[in-house]
Every structure is written in C-alpha cells, then in structure tokens.
Amino acid sequence: MRRGEVWVANLNPSRGQEVSKIRPVLIMQDDELTAAGTPMIVILPLTTRVYAKFSKWRITIPARDRLLKDCQVIVDQPRALDKTRIGEGPLTQLAESEMAAVERSLSVIFGLW
Numbered sequence: 001m002r003r004g005e006v007w008v009a010n011l012n013p014s015r016g017q018e019v020s021k022i023r024p025v026l027i028m029q030d031d032e033l034t035a036a037g038t039p040m041i042v043i044l045p046l047t048t049r050v051y052a053k054f055s056k057w058r059i060t061i062p063a064r065d066r067l068l069k070d071c072q073v074i075v076d077q078p079r080a081l082d083k084t085r086i087g088e089g090p091l092t093q094l095a096e097s098e099m100a101a102v103e104r105s106l107s108v109i110f111g112l113w
Contacts, residue, residue, distance in 0.1 A: 001027050001034060001041060004099050006067055007089025009081055011045060019045045019077050024091055026073050026102065040080045044102070046071040057109060059101045065092040075105040 001007060006024050014020035025043040027034075034041065048069045050060055058072040094102070107113045 001083075001086065001089070002093075003027055003029060003031050003034075004094045005090035006046065006061070006092050006094070008087045008091065009043060009045075010085045010087065011079070011081075019047070019074060022087070023047070024067060024071060025081075025086075026094065028078065028102075028106075039083055041083050041086060042078065042080050044078055044106075045074045047074055057105050059098060059105055061092075061094065061098060066090075067092040073102055073105075075102060076109050078106070078109075 005027050007027060008022060009025040010022050011018070011020050012022070024046040026046060027041060028044055029042040046061070048071055050070055050072050051058070054072065057075050059075065061067065061071050061073060063069050
C-alpha cells in the first residue's frame with residue numbers, strides 16, 4: 001500500500017453517521033510510516049454518490065483502471081484502520097493534481113488554511 005493509491009477496505013461496523021460498507025478508500029498515510037511497520041493505516045473513504053454541493057470538500061475521481069465508477073473522496077471522514085481491514089488493491093493511483101486537491105480540501109476540513 002502506498003500513499004495515493006485506492007484500495008478496497010471493510011469499514012464495518014460503523015456507528016451513527018460514519019461511512020460503512022466494503023468500499024474503496026484512498027491511502028493517505030506517509031509511505032515511510034507504512035514501511036516502518038505500523039499496524040494501522042490512515043485512509044479517506046470514497047463514495048459513488050457524487051454530490052456537486054460537496055465539491056468544495058469532496059474531490060471527484062473519474063472511473064479508470066480498476067475503479068469502475070466515478071467516486072468522490074470523502075475528505076470530511078478520515079479514519080485510521082487496522083491493516084487487516086484492507087483488501088484488494090490497488091484499484092488505481094491518484095494523479096499528483098488529484099492528491100494536491102485532496103490535500104487542500106483536507107487542510108480546509110482541519111482549519112489549517
């Protein structure tokens with residue numbers, strides 16, 4: 001797993017309004033931390049429900065490679081998952097411009113801008 005790749009993960013069980021299901025996720029964790037052997041991985045979930053009204057915070061990724069549908073990165077719901085929840089992948093790799101857009105959106109979500 002490398003930063004910027006999209007993999008499939010099991011986000012069940014969830015609580016309240018947390019994103020659940022088995023779905024694509026974007027790996028956000030730095031590759032050096034992953035290589036150090038941490039059992040956790042920081043991700044952002046993706047959804048196939050593309051909402052224009054959330055485009056300021058959610059980045060749309062067009063279908064390509066093994067990502068079969070257009071998706072939005074749910075930047076407002078970052079999570080740390082145990083690596084055992086990560087399954088198939090990578091489905092695709094985000095372009096530098098897409099990762100930059102995700103990072104900008106994440107900085108807005110965290111109030112770092």
